[in-house]
Amino acid sequence: MLKIEHLAWSIPGGEEIIKDIDVTVPEGKLIVVTGPNGGGKTTLAKLIAGIESPSKGKIIFDGEDITGLDVTERAQKGLAYAFQQPVRFKGLTVRDLLELAAGGKLPEEKLCALLGQVGLCANEYIDREMNTSLSGGESKRIEIATVLARQAKLSIFDEPEAGIDLWSFSRLVETFQNLRRQGNGTLLVISHQERILSIADEIIVIADGRVRMIGPGKEVLPQLLADERAARCPLGKEELE
Amino acid sequence: MNKITEELLRVVSDFKGSFEGAFNIREDGGCAGRQSTKNIQITSKKDLPGIDIHIAPGTKGETVYIPACVTHSDVDDLVYNDFYVGEGADVVIVAGCGVHSDGEEEARHNGIHRFFVKKGAHVVYREKHLGTGKGNGARRIDPITDVYLEEGSSLEMDTVQLGGVDRTTRKTSGVVGARARLVVRERLMTDGEEFARTDFDVTMEGEDCGVDLMSRSVAKGHSHQEFYSCIKGNARCTGHSECDAILSENGTVVAQPALEANHIDASLIHEAAIGKIAGEQILKLRTLGLTEQEAEARIVEGFLK
Numbered sequence: 001m002l003k004i005e006h007l008a009w010s011i012p013g014g015e016e017i018i019k020d021i022d023v024t025v026p027e028g029k030l031i032v033v034t035g036p037n038g039g040g041k042t043t044l045a046k047l048i049a050g051i052e053s054p055s056k057g058k059i060i061f062d063g064e065d066i067t068g069l070d071v072t073e074r075a076q077k078g079l080a081y082a083f084q085q086p087v088r089f090k091g092l093t094v095r096d097l098l099e100l101a102a103g104g105k106l107p108e109e110k111l112c113a114l115l116g117q118v119g120l121c122a123n124e125y126i127d128r129e130m131n132t133s134l135s136g137g138e139s140k141r142i143e144i145a146t147v148l149a150r151q152a153k154l155s156i157f158d159e160p161e162a163g164i165d166l167w168s169f170s171r172l173v174e175t176f177q178n179l180r181r182q183g184n185g186t187l188l189v190i191s192h193q194e195r196i197l198s199i200a201d202e203i204i205v206i207a208d209g210r211v212r213m214i215g216p217g218k219e220v221l222p223q224l225l226a227d228e229r230a231a232r233c234p235l236g237k238e239e240l241e
Numbered sequence: 242m243n244k245i246t247e248e249l250l251r252v253v254s255d256f257k258g259s260f261e262g263a264f265n266i267r268e269d270g271g272c273a274g275r276q277s278t279k280n281i282q283i284t285s286k287k288d289l290p291g292i293d294i295h296i297a298p299g300t301k302g303e304t305v306y307i308p309a310c311v312t313h314s315d316v317d318d319l320v321y322n323d324f325y326v327g328e329g330a331d332v333v334i335v336a337g338c339g340v341h342s343d344g345e346e347e348a349r350h351n352g353i354h355r356f357f358v359k360k361g362a363h364v365v366y367r368e369k370h371l372g373t374g375k376g377n378g379a380r381r382i383d384p385i386t387d388v389y390l391e392e393g394s395s396l397e398m399d400t401v402q403l404g405g406v407d408r409t410t411r412k413t414s415g416v417v418g419a420r421a422r423l424v425v426r427e428r429l430m431t432d433g434e435e436f437a438r439t440d441f442d443v444t445m446e447g448e449d450c451g452v453d454l455m456s457r458s459v460a461k462g463h464s465h466q467e468f469y470s471c472i473k474g475n476a477r478c479t480g481h482s483e484c485d486a487i488l489s490e491n492g493t494v495v496a497q498p499a500l501e502a503n504h505i506d507a508s509l510i511h512e513a514a515i516g517k518i519a520g521e522q523i524l525k526l527r528t529l530g531l532t533e534q535e536a537e538a539r540i541v542e543g544f545l546k
Contacts, residue, residue, distance in 0.1 A: 080528070087522055090457070092539070092540070097529075150529065150530075
């Protein structure tokens with residue numbers, strides 16, 4: 001469903017952030033992209049969404065080369081992207097954004113269901129402006145809801161856990177699991193959270209602008225956890241062995 | 242009333258062929274219809290052009306319409322309308338103004354509205370301004386609104402001007418008594434060579450009173466806007482003003498907010514922001530499938546809603 005071929009990207013006039021990424025994302029799966037900070041995960045997500053343009057390589061989506069398409073065209077082809085930092089709007093309400101995302105008017109029960117998926121009560125939020133009066137966690141959850149509303153073929157979530165409380169996070173993990181169970185599109189989630197990694201069909205580890213590791217979640221996660229233990233506590237690693 | 246007046250009324254004062262309750266329709270300086278009710282009496286002024294509107298104490302749930310239209314060029318309409326809102330009343334006042342010009346001469350409406358709001362009364366005041374027609378003559382609307390709020394009363398003013406008015410100077414002043422509250426929400430859009438100036442001057446005189454001024458505007462084309470506000474706190478009170486302007490194309494905006502605290506317990510805040518639409522806002526809407534132009538239009542529409 002998504003094929004990335006030898007993708008590269010550099011900061012204009014500067015460092016190469018994505019060096020050579022070559023991955024295939026299977027349809028209907030939950031893929032989690034993880035790796036150290038600064039390794040190129042968010043850049044990769046932006047390249048897929050069309051927010052940045054690669055210096056080399058190709059992006060094939062649903063059998064079509066979309067490398068030359070802009071953000072709008074990619075969105076219209078069924079690609080959705082949840083920003084790591086939600087964007088605030090003076091004047092646009094939560095309802096406005098969800099309806100723009102869905103491409104038309106939404107009945108109250110649908111709005112309620114969408115916000116419920118991110119742990120928000122619709123009555124309190126639908127007519128509120130998406131402005132700075134919302135807390136970081138609230139706006140983050142609404143940002144995620146705008147992507148859920150799109151029912152896209154491929155939905156990309158950039159660190160959905162950042163800034164949201166534990167209870168809402170549990171609800172979000174359930175939502176990802178449900179979406180995968182229902183087979184509603186492919187999910188690409190950038191995350192460091194073990195609970196999200198633990199539900200991944202496949203994990204891609206990006207470091208230093210390249211794919212360091214890729215494979216089924218069940219195989220990759222234990223290795224990541226072992227590495228983490230090793231980095232912090234050699235004695236712990238011995239105990240594990 | 243003529244066709245142009247009817248069309249203007251539909252936009253500026255929710256006219257649906259008739260008004261229910263009290264109303265006075267002003268057309269090219271004359272009266273095109275008037276109706277009083279038991280609680281709301283409308284009478285002509287004797288010494289000046291205009292009307293007095295007396296709202297009986299305790300009147301609840303009634304709406305008064307006092308729209309004014311100028312339907313051709315070479316009209317300079319000046320009108321004085323005074324509202325006397327009785328103690329404990331709770332009413333809505335709708336005062337739209339439309340100016341149409343197909344000619345070369347100027348068409349101007351200058352409405353001077355004064356509100357004397359008695360103890361405990363509550364008024365929602367809505368005014369919408371519109372300019373139409375293809376003539377080169379300038380369409381001008383220069384409203385003056387003076388509000389006097391007695392103890393425990395309140396007035397919420399919604400003022401909207403979304404296009405077609407070539408020049409406007411809008412002056413709003415208020416004197417706010419104890420525990421009274423004045424809320425003003427202004428929405429303004431200018432385009433082409435239009436000019437709009439807003440002046441707010443509010444004095445908080447009574448203990449525990451409050452003022453909230455909010456202005457949102459969009460300056461497109463080569464239009465120019467000026468926003469001046471002064472909130473004075475002469476007692477224990479709270480004042481807040483907020484001025485947000487979006488610039489588009491070659492539009493320009495000047496904002497000069499002022500606060501004057503003359504009492505130790507006067508708490509006054511001003512927030513102002515001027516700039517073009519943030520790139521990330523357009524980007525977010527593009528990721529939802531909108532084009533750049535659609536995203537800009539939707540952001541402006543929401544901002545001025």
